[in-house]
Amino acid sequence: MNPELLIAFLASTAGAATPLVLAATGELVAERAGVLNLGLEGMMLVGAVMGFSVTLASGNGGLGLLAAMGAGALMALLFAFLVLTLQTNQVATGLALTLFGVGLSAFIGRGLVGQTVAPLRKLAFPVLSDLPFVGPLLFRFDAMVYASLLLTVAVGWMLARTRLGLLVRAVGESPHSAHAIGFHVIALRYGAVMFGGAMAGLAGAYMSMALTPMWVEGMTAGRGWIALALVVFATWKPRGVVLGSYLFGGVTVLQFHGQGFGLAVPSEFLSMLPYLATIAVLVYICRDPKTILLNKPLSLGQSFRAD
Template sequence: MISTELLIAFLASTAGAATPLVVASMGELVTERSGVLNLGMEGMMLVGAVVGFGVTLGTGQMWLGLLAAIAAGMLMSLIFGFLVLTLQTNQVATGLALTLFGIGLSAFMGRGLVGQTVEPMPHLHFPLLSDVPFIGPLLFRFDAMVYGSVALVLVVGWMLARTRIGLVIRAVGESPHSAHAIGYPVIGLRYGTVLFGGAMAGLGGAYLSLALTPMWVEGMTAGRGWIALAQVVFATWKPRGVMVGAYLFGGVTVLQFHGQGMGLDIPSEFLAMLPYLATIVVLVIICRNPQAILLNKPMSLGQNFKPD
């Protein structure tokens, strides 16, 4: 029988594990809705993690670390944008190169940071609400990033569905030539979405090093950048689907830690691979119905555009 305390701990840990994936995936979703496929998420998250941790450690100000991580992610994405949007390089190859570059750069930058720690991101306290039995610890005792990630999903969903800029982003993703023909700045708009995606990747990476495990460890994203990319497909490019996928992955991740802590007679390597196995299974199930993918996939995704 699962105790109430264990259930609350599991659900609360799931929210924390899902947050960096929600943030990074939402950035990639906006980027892909404009027709740009950025496979450099893993590298951008790692650079955001090491920069955010280093600045926080050096200044003692976590908000500066978060801002620095956002800036680092945007700088990485700017490199990608310049190569893909200005020089018209292949998006897949450039994204893979960006990931490799980010992995090496983060390892180099973090050489002197290994073994050091910072105070983890504080949890918010809501008067009265945080003290309500069961509901309080389940909903009202998280850090600001958890609530911010939920707000991000709502804002991005509303922006894409209800605003002019969202309509233009989707139009560019469907047919950049048509959008250009009626006067929309396709390249400029794609630069904007790429920078937004980089900012969210950097912020998601910083959450790993400042909240989940408040220290720097080389390669600490452990494939989360690739999972963020997979979640966009899993969600069929819908914001609410991204949140469902992120919490599913977060729940399986926490479950494998609980399994190890309970001493289950299962190899730890098998438990560690469960989150990624679950992601693969879900993607296989989704891809069995190609109509669901094609219904929302931007028609120009991964295709370069050069103004006439």
């Protein structure tokens, strides 16, 4: 196999995996707190269009990323108000939020189609970036690729080693018990959901500012749903999110590199691979109820009202 082609494939995999890592890690925190948010796709789209539009207007990618996070957090705040304060059904509300996000992003982005912005700048590490094979494989990415990996490490540490992580897990396992001993269940769930929304917005912005630095209606193409599946695939563990995201990232970019690898497979089939892989993984996991229940928060998707 051509080493340059292999390096291009692996580097593209990291880029394709980054929005999945960001969105799935944010959703993992929300679900560990007991809230199931099916609105990731809509939040990613709103984050994508807001990040792109602010970057286009200001010329500052940092402001675009912050705007995307804010837009995602506001969408999540709306979701949290409906499901946590008004006690609406989490599944139905999440689906409605996705539909709302799809329509809102299309409306905001009407005048942005066809315009482009400069992609996020790739970092250069002295000496390391120039190493053969290892340099382009590990040390020539933009900051968001590295930040997404650091995020999962930080979230894993937070959930396992800190008091905040203990509180998040407590309200996800037994909110009534947590409330009885004085924990603010609703406030903690609001924070977890808004963090998940901010990460979804950031994931969307990465797509419109780095992967394809332009706005295209519906550009997330189902990645929000894949991120939801990745949380289950990872059995609610951050390290599993990274592994699953890079596996799915590799499957996603295979359609662009398949011919170079000599795969005599129709391009339409390669385009279906990420979604076929999602279905296959979920079927594999769900074959054993003990596997799907491993680390699953006991109160996931259940409403809570303080008496």
